[in-house]
Amino acid sequence: MAGRRVLVSGMGGDLGSRVAALLEQEDWVGDLLGIDADPPRRRLQRARFHLASASDHDRIVELVTAFDPHVVVHLSVWEPFSRASPKQARSLTNQAAISFLGAVAECRSLESLVVRSGIEVYGRARGAATRPDESAAITPTCEFGHMLATIERTAGDLGRRIGVPVAPVRLGGVLGPHVPSPLGRLLRMPVVPFSVLADPPFAVVEDIEAARGFVAAAGRRLAEPVNVLANGAITALQAISRGSRVPYPLIGPDWRIAKFVAELCGAPIPEHVLETLHRGRLADNSRMEELLGFSASGSTVEVIDKLYAWPSVVHVPARKQVA
Amino acid sequence: MPLDRSDTAAQAASSAAVDTGSLGILARWDIDDWGRDATMVRAAARLANLRWSTTIGGHDRLPKIGGAIVVINGRRFGLTPWFVALNLSNKVGRPVRFVGRPDAAPFGALARRLGGLLARPDEVAGALRDGQVLIVGASGTFDPRTLGEIDHRLIGPAVELDLPVFPAAVAVSQTSRSARIEIASAVKPSPRRRGPLAELELTTRVGNRIARLLKEFGGARTGTPLDWLPFSGMGGD
Numbered sequence: 001m002a003g004r005r006v007l008v009s010g011m012g013g014d015l016g017s018r019v020a021a022l023l024e025q026e027d028w029v030g031d032l033l034g035i036d037a038d039p040p041r042r043r044l045q046r047a048r049f050h051l052a053s054a055s056d057h058d059r060i061v062e063l064v065t066a067f068d069p070h071v072v073v074h075l076s077v078w079e080p081f082s083r084a085s086p087k088q089a090r091s092l093t094n095q096a097a098i099s100f101l102g103a104v105a106e107c108r109s110l111e112s113l114v115v116r117s118g119i120e121v122y123g124r125a126r127g128a129a130t131r132p133d134e135s136a137a138i139t140p141t142c143e144f145g146h147m148l149a150t151i152e153r154t155a156g157d158l159g160r161r162i163g164v165p166v167a168p169v170r171l172g173g174v175l176g177p178h179v180p181s182p183l184g185r186l187l188r189m190p191v192v193p194f195s196v197l198a199d200p201p202f203a204v205v206e207d208i209e210a211a212r213g214f215v216a217a218a219g220r221r222l223a224e225p226v227n228v229l230a231n232g233a234i235t236a237l238q239a240i241s242r243g244s245r246v247p248y249p250l251i252g253p254d255w256r257i258a259k260f261v262a263e264l265c266g267a268p269i270p271e272h273v274l275e276t277l278h279r280g281r282l283a284d285n286s287r288m289e290e291l292l293g294f295s296a297s298g299s300t301v302e303v304i305d306k307l308y309a310w311p312s313v314v315h316v317p318a319r320k321q322v323a
Numbered sequence: 324m325p326l327d328r329s330d331t332a333a334q335a336a337s338s339a340a341v342d343t344g345s346l347g348i349l350a351r352w353d354i355d356d357w358g359r360d361a362t363m364v365r366a367a368a369r370l371a372n373l374r375w376s377t378t379i380g381g382h383d384r385l386p387k388i389g390g391a392i393v394v395i396n397g398r399r400f401g402l403t404p405w406f407v408a409l410n411l412s413n414k415v416g417r418p419v420r421f422v423g424r425p426d427a428a429p430f431g432a433l434a435r436r437l438g439g440l441l442a443r444p445d446e447v448a449g450a451l452r453d454g455q456v457l458i459v460g461a462s463g464t465f466d467p468r469t470l471g472e473i474d475h476r477l478i479g480p481a482v483e484l485d486l487p488v489f490p491a492a493v494a495v496s497q498t499s500r501s502a503r504i505e506i507a508s509a510v511k512p513s514p515r516r517r518g519p520l521a522e523l524e525l526t527t528r529v530g531n532r533i534a535r536l537l538k539e540f541g542g543a544r545t546g547t548p549l550d551w552l553p554f555s556g557m558g559g560d
Contacts, residue, residue: 126426126427127426127441127443128426129443129445129446130357130358130435130441130446131357131446131449131450132445132449133445133452136445197428197432198428198429198431198432199432200358201354201358201435231356232354232356233356234354235354280358280435282356282357282358284356284453286452286453
């Protein structure tokens with residue numbers, strides 16, 4: 001079991017570099033390789049890293065097949081309006097899925113594939129289950145949900161074709177001090193809109209917990225989906241109150257104006273966040289202990305409290321202008 | 324960047340925010356995993372108690388921990404499952420949810436905050452696995468002494484998970500303050516059945532038991548003259 005070669009796609013992102021840092025501490029991990037369009041966000045000791053754009057299929061295929069990984073953790077997923085517009089996010093995510101999943105299919109040593117997914121895949125259509133578990137049907141109702149469902153389907157097809165277990169890790173909304181989360185950004189605005197008629201509950205997950213989920217799924221060679229999110233739930237109004245922000249109640253058509261204003265203020269609201277604020281987003285995390293070996297350590301309320309306690313980015317001007 | 328963070332700063336910041344914020348009271352409301360708001364449930368139960376004086380019998384039969392289903396009769400437009408869930412929550416000291424909430428704002432949102440679940444077998448199964456007590460209502464009727472149809476698909480998960488199903492009769496007066504909830508002992512599925520017939524037969528037996536309970540309640544015209552008086556705590560119309 002020891003000395004496994006592990007590939008992390010999307011190692012440059014916050015979640016990717018956290019997963020890499022945790023994998024470096026695992027006994028069973030031998031060589032650790034990361035590929036992303038951006039360098040890792042934190043210092044890594046053992047991992048090797050290659051810069052490659054998601055669209056650079058040939059280079060990615062060359063790097064991946066040369067490495068011939070035993071375990072692949074596919075994290076190259078762009079959440080709409082996190083670091084890219086929804087259109088760019090969809091394009092980059094699709095390109096990364098084609099490049100990485102296509103390349104790993106050629107690796108003879110592959111034993112396990114773990115892919116990043118989200119509870120957005122369950123969809124929030126009228127009459128949809130309030131708290132779906134892993135066996136619930138995949139019927140996404142937002143763009144991000146469709147993107148994640150496509151990755152799950154592609155990885156699942158690939159796994160069946162080459163006989164490798166695939167574990168989609170379905171995350172709640174990921175929040176962290178360095179995570180470019182559109183939900184977190186919106187909740188930290190001085191004035192936050194919320195749906196006064198619905199104000200439904202939602203659940204989130206802290207980036208550390210999400211990273212633990214990927215490492216556990218890889219270590220256990222998980223072969224089924226797992227929901228990873230914090231316990232409990234919170235509504236937008238409660239979150240706003242806990243952060244001492246000003247709640248701005250909205251009913252329906254005025255959301256268009258709120259979206260426009262939020263975008264102008266630097267916190268654009270993507271479709272899946274809007275859906276969360278209107279229809280809520282919960283999922284059953286009770287199988288985490290059974291499937292991953294640990295259960296959620298914190299509650300959604302605690303993660304939201306931390307969201308408001310994390311310091312803002314402070315821009316320090318250069319002492320000497322060089323350009 | 325350390326992988327573990329200290330919670331001290333977050334806790335201090337959040338408690339300060341909650342204490343000083345003008346909407347601090349909202350922040351302290353507790354939403355559980357299913358979207359039930361305990362504070363709102365307590366407030367609604369207080370309102371219900373202003374209107375009705377409810378007598379509850381047999382609540383000690385409900386398990387202290389673990390899942391269970393309580394099947395009740397219902398009156399059309401009466402929101403009987405809501406009423407029973409609110410009263411039982413107060414009585415047994417653990418969350419009791421009702422099955423059959425709408426899913427459109429604002430009533431669906433309000434029902435969810437009061438502990439409502441959608442009438443879907445997978446939703447019922449998930450809540451039972453999570454150790455919740457659920458109220459499942461028969462379809463509403465205009466005659467309070469008549470039992471409507473019970474959806475056997477909502478009882479099925481209890482059979483699959485081998486959890487108790489309790490029949491309960493509910494009588495709520497429309498004119499006086501009297502209301503009564505009587506929970507009978509659990510009805511077990513037939514050990515002869517291994518397939519879906521088990522839940523069908525169990526539903527029929529639960530329905531028969533509720534009908535018997537309703538008959539035992541008696542009506543305003545069959546009780547003693549004392550029962551005819553309003554505010555007597557029993558009977559009524």
